[in-house]
Amino acid sequence: MNSSTVVIIGGGHSGLAMSKCLSDRSIDHVVLERGQVANSWKTERWDSLRLLTPNWQIRLPGFAYEGDDPDGYMDMAELIEFIEAYSVAVDAPIQTETTVTSVSRTDDGSLVDTDQGSWSCRSVVLASGACNIASVPPVAEGVPDHVEMFTPTSYRNPDQLSDGGVLVVGASATGAQLAEEIQRSGRQVTLSVGEHVRLPRVYRGKDIQWWMDAVGVLDERYDEIDDIRRARGVPSPQLVGTPQRATLDLNSLMRVGIMMRGRLAGIRDGKAQFSGGLLNVCALADLKMGRLLTAIDEWVADAGMESEVAPAETFVPTALPDSPPLSLDLSDGEIKSIVWATGYKSDYSWLDVPVLDRKGRVKHDGGVVESPGMYLLGHPYLRRRKSSFIHGSGDDANELSDHLVSYLTDPA
Numbered sequence: 001m002n003s004s005t006v007v008i009i010g011g012g013h014s015g016l017a018m019s020k021c022l023s024d025r026s027i028d029h030v031v032l033e034r035g036q037v038a039n040s041w042k043t044e045r046w047d048s049l050r051l052l053t054p055n056w057q058i059r060l061p062g063f064a065y066e067g068d069d070p071d072g073y074m075d076m077a078e079l080i081e082f083i084e085a086y087s088v089a090v091d092a093p094i095q096t097e098t099t100v101t102s103v104s105r106t107d108d109g110s111l112v113d114t115d116q117g118s119w120s121c122r123s124v125v126l127a128s129g130a131c132n133i134a135s136v137p138p139v140a141e142g143v144p145d146h147v148e149m150f151t152p153t154s155y156r157n158p159d160q161l162s163d164g165g166v167l168v169v170g171a172s173a174t175g176a177q178l179a180e181e182i183q184r185s186g187r188q189v190t191l192s193v194g195e196h197v198r199l200p201r202v203y204r205g206k207d208i209q210w211w212m213d214a215v216g217v218l219d220e221r222y223d224e225i226d227d228i229r230r231a232r233g234v235p236s237p238q239l240v241g242t243p244q245r246a247t248l249d250l251n252s253l254m255r256v257g258i259m260m261r262g263r264l265a266g267i268r269d270g271k272a273q274f275s276g277g278l279l280n281v282c283a284l285a286d287l288k289m290g291r292l293l294t295a296i297d298e299w300v301a302d303a304g305m306e307s308e309v310a311p312a313e314t315f316v317p318t319a320l321p322d323s324p325p326l327s328l329d330l331s332d333g334e335i336k337s338i339v340w341a342t343g344y345k346s347d348y349s350w351l352d353v354p355v356l357d358r359k360g361r362v363k364h365d366g367g368v369v370e371s372p373g374m375y376l377l378g379h380p381y382l383r384r385r386k387s388s389f390i391h392g393s394g395d396d397a398n399e400l401s402d403h404l405v406s407y408l409t410d411p412a
Contacts, residue, residue: 002119004030005408007112009103010127011037011094013060013083014378014393018125020061020090021401027408031094032114038083040129041076044153048181050075050241052173053389054207058082060394063089071207073241100128104352109373122411123373123404126351126362130379130388131344137169142267143338144331150339152178158185164336165189167272167328169264171196172235175341176248180240182339183258190328190335191253193278194263197237198285198318201247203293204300205310208239215299217292218386222366225381232381235343236388250282250318260324270331274324282318289315346379367400373407375400 006022008015011033022029033039051058056070058079063086074082087094095116102113109122134151143149148162152174158181168179171193183189199208212218225231240248250260262278297312328335348356355363355371363370366383376382377400378393386392 002030002117004028004119004121006030006123006125006404007032007110007119007121008125008127009100009112010129010378011087011092011096012040012127012129012378013038013086013390014129014397015125015127016083016087016090016092016094017060017394017397018127018375018377018401019092019094020063020086021397022404023090023092024061025401025405027401027405029093030119031092032098032100032112032119033094033096034099034128036096037087037094038080040131041080041083044131045076046152046155046178047076047157049177051079051390052236052239052241053209053391054241057209057213057389057391059391060086061090061398071245072243100350102350102352105371110353122408123375125375125377125400125404126348126369127377128346128348130346132347133345134340135343135345136340137264137342139264139267140338140340142270144270146333147330147335148337150337152339152341152344155339158182158187161185161187162336163187165334167192167330167335167338168341169338170194170341170343171238171250172341172343173237173239173248175339176238176250176253177240178339178341179258180248180253180256183253183256187337188257188259190259190261191250192261192264192272192274193250193281194235194275195281196235196250196285198249198289199237199239199292200249200289200313200315201239201245203296203313207245211296212292213386215296218384218389218392220385222381222383228381231385232379234380250320251316254319260320261328262324262326267330270329272328272330274326274328276326278324279320279322282320286315286317367396368403372411373404375404 006029008031011031050073055065055072058065098114098116100114104111110124112119134153165188167190169192179189179191222228262275265275266273353371364376367376380388383396
């Protein structure tokens with residue numbers, strides 16, 4: 001039996017950030033990782049993926065991007081190198097190739113069982129991430145057998161796909177990026193669009209992330225939001241990180257030939273049925289983008305920065321046909337593949353502590369789990385809106401490590 005004051009489960013950027021914070025506080029701990037450092041980034045992402053955040057925003061406690069392209073966007077090789085360098089720089093006590101099989105409560109803490117032995121500890125940090133399993137809706141059961149199906153964890157590049165039409169379901173950042181890539185490969189893409197967040201990549205001469213940081217949007221706290229559950233379920237914005245700093249939205253996707261449908265409502269007798277509310281969904285996304293840009297303009301005026309940035313811009317509404325088709329035949333052979341870009345969910349099948357809700361999500365208050373001495377990291381809007389970004393998870397780790405130290409000092 002091994003023992004440590006704290007066990008951190010997950011050796012990605014969130015787990016390593018917590019390790020750094022605990023080391024700074026002289027707290028004994030170990031990091032358990034099922035694969036290698038940055039395992040998910042190495043093994044479960046598509047080839048062309050780049051971060052949505054500019055390089056100047058990539059930072060973790062005690063470590064930050066220092067390259068010569070601060071306005072660029074890291075590809076997967078660069079991000080993996082960054083995380084591996086961070087692990088070495090903070091000298092994280094990490095045990096790789098160690099799969100956690102069970103976490104249970106004991107009289108004085110927790111017992112963490114793994115395929116490499118067991119650990120007793122006073123506190124556990126769940127940093128295995130929010131994107132362990134691709135979420136595929138039940139309607140997938142109605143897909144004809146001849147149509148091949150992929151998720152963002154199994155898709156790598158268009159060469160995997162058969163020649164022919166492709167249905168991409170989901171139009172947040174992942175779905176929009178994959179739809180464009182597949183369309184440019186010569187395959188006709190149909191994109192099923194539900195709720196989405198439309199943003200320009202650059203506004204008034206600066207990256208939209210710069211504005212959201214400056215205006216304070218990214219620092220909005222979880223306990224200041226009226227409906228935090230709703231906020232945590234908002235799709236990732238339609239952004240892509242490219243050297244051209246290009247804007248990715250439905251208009252740009254239609255310009256390259258992608259066909260639009262509404263939210264996928266069901267599949268019956270080989271035919272996909274789509275919601276008729278696409279025009280309203282897009283109008284709402286346009287409205288919310290307009291509100292954000294207006295708030296930025298007001299902030300610029302209040303700060304007296306009008307002469308320091310480019311003039312205010314107006315973006316054309318999403319230009320959809322008046323009556324998008326409501327069905328698509330999946331049985332006639334035109335659609336060869338479906339990519340389910342319908343989100344992710346966490347895998348806590350190994351967590352033998354009653355802290356999960358009916359959907360398998362950990363119940364917590366800003367990362368403080370409903371089990372004494374247990375903490376959560378790496379989830380959207382955990383403590384602030386920026387929690388899903390790398391620099392946001394570092395800030396979360398700082399605050400939660402303070403709480404953890406207080407618990408160790410006085411667990412009552």
